[in-house]
Amino acid sequence: MYSQIDVKSKIKDYSIKFEDLSHIIKLSNLPNTVTVIDSNVAHYFPQIGYGFTISVDTNENLKTWDGVKIIFDELLSIKANTNTQLLVIGGGVLQDAVGFCASVFCRGIDYILVPTTLLSQIDSCVGGKTSINYGSRKNILGTFYPPIEIIICEEFLEGLSQENFCSGLGELYKFDILRNKILSSEINELITRKQPVLEHINESLLYKISILEIDEFDKLERKFLNFGHTFGHALEITSNYKLSHGYAVVIGCLIALDVSKSLFGTHIYSKTIEIAKNLLFQTCPIEKDWFDFDKLMECVKSDKKNTGCVNMVLIKDRQPVVQKIEDYSIIKRALENTYEAIRLCN
Numbered sequence: 001m002y003s004q005i006d007v008k009s010k011i012k013d014y015s016i017k018f019e020d021l022s023h024i025i026k027l028s029n030l031p032n033t034v035t036v037i038d039s040n041v042a043h044y045f046p047q048i049g050y051g052f053t054i055s056v057d058t059n060e061n062l063k064t065w066d067g068v069k070i071i072f073d074e075l076l077s078i079k080a081n082t083n084t085q086l087l088v089i090g091g092g093v094l095q096d097a098v099g100f101c102a103s104v105f106c107r108g109i110d111y112i113l114v115p116t117t118l119l120s121q122i123d124s125c126v127g128g129k130t131s132i133n134y135g136s137r138k139n140i141l142g143t144f145y146p147p148i149e150i151i152i153c154e155e156f157l158e159g160l161s162q163e164n165f166c167s168g169l170g171e172l173y174k175f176d177i178l179r180n181k182i183l184s185s186e187i188n189e190l191i192t193r194k195q196p197v198l199e200h201i202n203e204s205l206l207y208k209i210s211i212l213e214i215d216e217f218d219k220l221e222r223k224f225l226n227f228g229h230t231f232g233h234a235l236e237i238t239s240n241y242k243l244s245h246g247y248a249v250v251i252g253c254l255i256a257l258d259v260s261k262s263l264f265g266t267h268i269y270s271k272t273i274e275i276a277k278n279l280l281f282q283t284c285p286i287e288k289d290w291f292d293f294d295k296l297m298e299c300v301k302s303d304k305k306n307t308g309c310v311n312m313v314l315i316k317d318r319q320p321v322v323q324k325i326e327d328y329s330i331i332k333r334a335l336e337n338t339y340e341a342i343r344l345c346n
């Protein structure tokens with residue numbers, strides 16, 4: 001078992017604990033606790049949530065006004081109040097949407113977060129960002145509102161589909177590139193699920209926390225964690241969310257590396273491409289239409305981190321940098337190269 005990680009935050013300090021399922025079951029029975037659980041997780045783990053339980057179907061539609069309205073309506077119907085504590089059990093979508101609700105309901109109520117996908121255990125659970133999409137803009141409404149506690153329970157990963165598990169490895173792929181660890185990356189071995197992943201979850205969280213402690217609110221260093229996300233988010237939108245978040249990030253990393261190569265001569269290791277292909281091999285067919293230059297650029301320019309221009313996190317001299325891109329032909333070429341590199345994955 002890994003030891004507790006304490007996270008220092010300017011909003012409120014919190015901790016990450018590694019526990020087994022019996023601990024989560026006990027929490028779901030505490031007084032004043034409302035369990036909000038992903039309906040798929042509830043299906044696999046029916047022993048959770050004997051107290052007040054709200055079971056929610058999760059997909060990106062939950063991260064909308066109409067989606068969070070369902071949560072607010074449920075909270076009102078069970079007369080939730082300032083003393084109510086939420087136990088949020090699900091992946092990144094449930095975390096973003098219910099974290100958002102917790103941050104504004106009664107001007108903020110406590111929540112314990114139990115991430116159940118690999119992506120949410122390895123990355124999204126820490127950092128306190130909550131968000132919903134609005135119009136065609138992803139994560140455009142949101143707050144910084146950390147849970148009071150995060151509980152990692154490895155047993156949840158057993159229920160994950162291979163596609164979803166590999167989508168989670170997409171965020172580890174991003175971390176491995178950022179930390180210059182791609183040559184020693186163990187992602188190829190993890191894909192087969194024959195190796196335990198907990199050590200990688202622990203390491204990734206510690207790495208992300210080391211950055212949050214310097215820059216919690218996305219002023220500079222935390223922006224580096226956005227590597228692969230500029231075009232990743234845009235691809236999620238152009239694919240109408242057929243592309244899972246982690247896969248979109250993998251493709252976004254390849255696009256950012258191609259742009260880095262054009263601008264700074266950054267070397268792209270063959271292992272970087274090989275791991276991306278191995279991961280993408282697990283997903284749905286990649287469609288050429290998603291790579292349409294004009295559509296992607298429209299999404300990128302309206303992203304909250306851009307103001308009509310294109311800023312990307314690139315790799316220069318083995319370090320991440322935030323770079324404004326003036327010459328769009330470099331991006332166009334990167335999209336073509338990346339599509340060609342991955343189109344035969346499925």
Ligand SMILES: NC(=O)c1ccc[n+]([C@@H]2O[C@H](COP(=O)([O-])OP(=O)(O)OC[C@H]3O[C@@H](n4cnc5c(N)ncnc54)[C@H](O)[C@@H]3O)[C@@H](O)[C@H]2O)c1
Pocket residue numbers: 038039040041044058059060063090091092093094096116117118119120123124125126127128129130131139156157158159160161164167168245246
């Ligand atoms: N807040 C942040 O800092 C942050 C960071 C990265 C990503 N995100 C967001 O996270 C979202 C993606 O999260 P995700 O990849 O966890 O997807 P998700 O929450 O949509 O879960 C994916 C699927 O897995 C199912 N599922 C969840 N846990 C399961 C389990 N244990 N067993 C079986 N099925 C299970 C869900 O029902 C869903 O169908 C995106 O919206 C992204 O924007 C947020």
